[in-house]
Amino acid sequence: MTKAGAGYRIHVTGLTHDERGYPAMNAGAQAKLVRRLVGKIRDNAEQIMDVREDGVEGAEIVVVSYGITSRIAMSAVEEARRRGVKVGHLRLVVAWPFPGKRMRELAKTVKVFIMPELNMGQMVLEIERAVAGAARVVSLPHAGGSVHEPETILAAILEAGR
Amino acid sequence: MSNDTLLRDIDSINPVMPYLRQERIPHIWCPSCGIGTTVNCFTRALTESGMNLDEIAIVSGIGCTGRVAGYLNLDSFHTTHGRAIPFATGLKLANPKLKVVVYSGDGDLTAIGGNHLVHAARRNMDLMVICVNNFTYGMTGGQVAPTTPLGAKQTTMPFGNYEAPFSLPFLADACGATYVARWTVFHVRQLAKAMLEGLRKRGFVFIEALSPCPTLYQRRNKRGDGVDELKFYKENSVVKNGADTKEVGLTFNGPIVVGKFVDRERPTWLDAMNEHFGKVLGSEYTPYGGQDG
Numbered sequence: 001m002t003k004a005g006a007g008y009r010i011h012v013t014g015l016t017h018d019e020r021g022y023p024a025m026n027a028g029a030q031a032k033l034v035r036r037l038v039g040k041i042r043d044n045a046e047q048i049m050d051v052r053e054d055g056v057e058g059a060e061i062v063v064v065s066y067g068i069t070s071r072i073a074m075s076a077v078e079e080a081r082r083r084g085v086k087v088g089h090l091r092l093v094v095a096w097p098f099p100g101k102r103m104r105e106l107a108k109t110v111k112v113f114i115m116p117e118l119n120m121g122q123m124v125l126e127i128e129r130a131v132a133g134a135a136r137v138v139s140l141p142h143a144g145g146s147v148h149e150p151e152t153i154l155a156a157i158l159e160a161g162r
Numbered sequence: 163m164s165n166d167t168l169l170r171d172i173d174s175i176n177p178v179m180p181y182l183r184q185e186r187i188p189h190i191w192c193p194s195c196g197i198g199t200t201v202n203c204f205t206r207a208l209t210e211s212g213m214n215l216d217e218i219a220i221v222s223g224i225g226c227t228g229r230v231a232g233y234l235n236l237d238s239f240h241t242t243h244g245r246a247i248p249f250a251t252g253l254k255l256a257n258p259k260l261k262v263v264v265y266s267g268d269g270d271l272t273a274i275g276g277n278h279l280v281h282a283a284r285r286n287m288d289l290m291v292i293c294v295n296n297f298t299y300g301m302t303g304g305q306v307a308p309t310t311p312l313g314a315k316q317t318t319m320p321f322g323n324y325e326a327p328f329s330l331p332f333l334a335d336a337c338g339a340t341y342v343a344r345w346t347v348f349h350v351r352q353l354a355k356a357m358l359e360g361l362r363k364r365g366f367v368f369i370e371a372l373s374p375c376p377t378l379y380q381r382r383n384k385r386g387d388g389v390d391e392l393k394f395y396k397e398n399s400v401v402k403n404g405a406d407t408k409e410v411g412l413t414f415n416g417p418i419v420v421g422k423f424v425d426r427e428r429p430t431w432l433d434a435m436n437e438h439f440g441k442v443l444g445s446e447y448t449p450y451g452g453q454d455g
Binding site for chain 1: 217235238240242
């Protein structure tokens with residue numbers, strides 16, 4: 001894309017626009033624009049996704065986390081391993097696009113996914129949608145004001161391992 | 163022969179035409195709206211300035227005046243609501259060679275983008291801000307604005323406005339603008355001259371252009387159409403160059419003080435940054451932006 005000052009006399013708008021960059025406020029232009037923008041994400045999802053896996057292969061329990069909760073999940077996973085539980089950790093560095101395909105693969109061997117998150121349970125719905133009943137999904141919501149205690153996540157791991 | 167001359171006259175183009183994106187015409191503005199008049203003044207200022215038009219960028223926000231960027235044949239950016247000034251700040255700092263003009267309405271610049279306005283003025287960001295003030299939100303149906311005079315009716319103030327309005331020149335002055343002027347769309351030569359001075363000024367320039375909104379503000383307040391408002395401007399404007407901006411507040415039907423109120427020098431944000439780091443870091447520091455800072 002050209003830069004301002006290059007002599008091109010570019011026009012850019014934040015509104016729904018056509019190929020020239022001019023506002024085009026109609027359903028046809030909107031459909032074209034939105035499909036193109038969504039396509040940019042969908043077609044490049046593999047490149048955008050960033051999932052860090054730690055010991056998920058062969059694990060029957062996997063904690064899935066994103067954001068600040070990941071650090072707490074990490075310490076809970078380490079403590080559970082010290083206690084002999086085979087638990088994996090899947091950290092979403094990029095929350096969206098969601099790695100549904102990878103979840104479905106893991107659901108062949110994983111029995112329980114545990115999803116701690118700093119809300120009343122949102123991303124857990126994506127796991128449920130992806131694994132579609134092939135594994136149990138445990139939601140660990142937190143209303144905020146602080147972050148999860150490692151013990152809470154640890155307790156959920158130990159409970160799942162029983 | 164005489165017929166040929168006549169035809170040549172008809173073929174001649176309006177001097178404003180080269181500045182407009184012809185494929186975007188007709189514009190969206192209502193008959194007797196004043197925004198187009200300000201655009202005409204701006205193009206006259208561009209011509210007079212002799213500046214390279216490739217090095218001028220125009221940034222608008224949202225609203226009727228926000229559409230100006232879409233009609234001018236310059237590098238032009240129609241940004242999100244209230245964000246013209248921060249966008250323009252980024253553009254200027256990324257390429258200090260550009261002369262960046264912000265062209266938007268009173269609602270966009272002083273309500274939704276009010277915080278950006280005061281801080282860009284405080285920092286003396288090298289931008290020229292043209293604020294077309296029609297005392298209302300035209301595009302969305304005539305809601306009360308931060309500029310609506312006391313007593314004026316709006317769709318959201320059907321019994322008259324009881325909120326004290328901003329006096330925009332006072333606000334810009336108090337925040338540190340280096341050039342502050344107010345004209346109406348009746349004062350086309352003065353407005354064009356202010357825009358020319360603004361283009362040549364370094365630092366934060368604020369030009370308020372009062373304009374009728376015949377569809378909403380005029381009609382709801384029974385002020386006639388745009389021409390009636392021009393007559394009002396003509397009969398009620400008082401030119402007071404150098405007036406104390408504390409004294410130029412507007413009332414519903416009172417006199418309109420117009421003129422160039424502020425013209426001073428202050429280091430721009432880039433000047434201040436370069437000077438500061440030059441002092442602190444000495445020869446280790448390479449000034450950014452050169453003479454254009």
